[in-house]
Amino acid sequence: NAGVMQNPxxxxxxxxxxxxxxxxxxxxxxxxxxxxxxxxEGLKFMVYLQKENIIDESxxxxxxxxxEFPKEGPSILRIQQVVRGDSAAxxxxxxxxxxxFNEKLFFGSGTQLSVL
Amino acid sequence: DQQVKQNSPSLSVQEGRISILNCDYTNSxxxxxxxxxxxxxxxxxxxxSISSIKDKNEDGxxxxxxxxxxxxxxxxxxxxxxxxxxxxxxxxxxxxxxKSTFGDGTTLTVKP
Numbered sequence: 001n002a003g004v005m006q007n008p009x010x011x012x013x014x015x016x017x018x019x020x021x022x023x024x025x026x027x028x029x030x031x032x033x034x035x036x037x038x039x040x041e042g043l044k045f046m047v048y049l050q051k052e053n054i055i056d057e058s059x060x061x062x063x064x065x066x067x068e069f070p071k072e073g074p075s076i077l078r079i080q081q082v083v084r085g086d087s088a089a090x091x092x093x094x095x096x097x098x099x100x101f102n103e104k105l106f107f108g109s110g111t112q113l114s115v116l
Numbered sequence: 117d118q119q120v121k122q123n124s125p126s127l128s129v130q131e132g133r134i135s136i137l138n139c140d141y142t143n144s145x146x147x148x149x150x151x152x153x154x155x156x157x158x159x160x161x162x163x164x165s166i167s168s169i170k171d172k173n174e175d176g177x178x179x180x181x182x183x184x185x186x187x188x189x190x191x192x193x194x195x196x197x198x199x200x201x202x203x204x205x206x207x208x209x210x211x212x213x214x215k216s217t218f219g220d221g222t223t224l225t226v227k228p
Binding site for chain 1: 150152157158159160161162165181205213214215216217218219220221
């Protein structure tokens with residue numbers, strides 16, 4: 001039973017380019033969360049999605065960032081026109097569809113984004 | 117406004133001794149608390165959790181204590197082992213909230 005799969009593991013972009021981070025949740029999980037960890041900081045919530053729906057995007061920057069979780073395929077976190085301050089580790093987590101509020105998260109290994 | 121705080125960035129203990137990691141929260145709507153462990157270049161993994169209706173939960177060498185009136189929880193590891201060396205994150209969530217709010221983490225080093 002594969003865990004949460006994130007790719008790429010490392011992504012290098014130049015300022016102004018676009019970054020696309022992909023996340024495939026664990027089998028049977030339909031809840032996906034994206035977190036960002038800046039250097040020397042903790043995990044900051046970005047967005048919570050269920051299939052085809054954004055449930056909570058209160059942690060997403062207002063501009064340049066978007067996320068989707070289509071009916072088929074992985075969840076995508078998209079960052080347009082990247083800046084150096086976007087350099088961070090981006091973690092995706094998933095939880096089971098039928099879980100109650102006592103949901104633990106299953107994390108992927110993260111994507112390390114470096115903006116040159 | 118940081119709602120979950122881990123005030124000790126790092127902790128160093130001797131193998132075999134007790135490790136105590138602390139966490140404070142400010143949001144009274146939080147009623148479920150979790151600890152995650154993270155090794156370098158890996159994602160966090162779930163360690164142990166506690167509901168607000170309890171004040172203690174134990175799983176092998178790991179025990180989490182919750183003091184609701186003080187809005188404080190702690191993770192005890194007894195005995196500590198070198199393999200426990202990692203970053204430990206405290207997280208909290210409310211009943212109807214999907215997201216978990218994380219602290220900044222405490223780096224635990226267990227010396228042989």
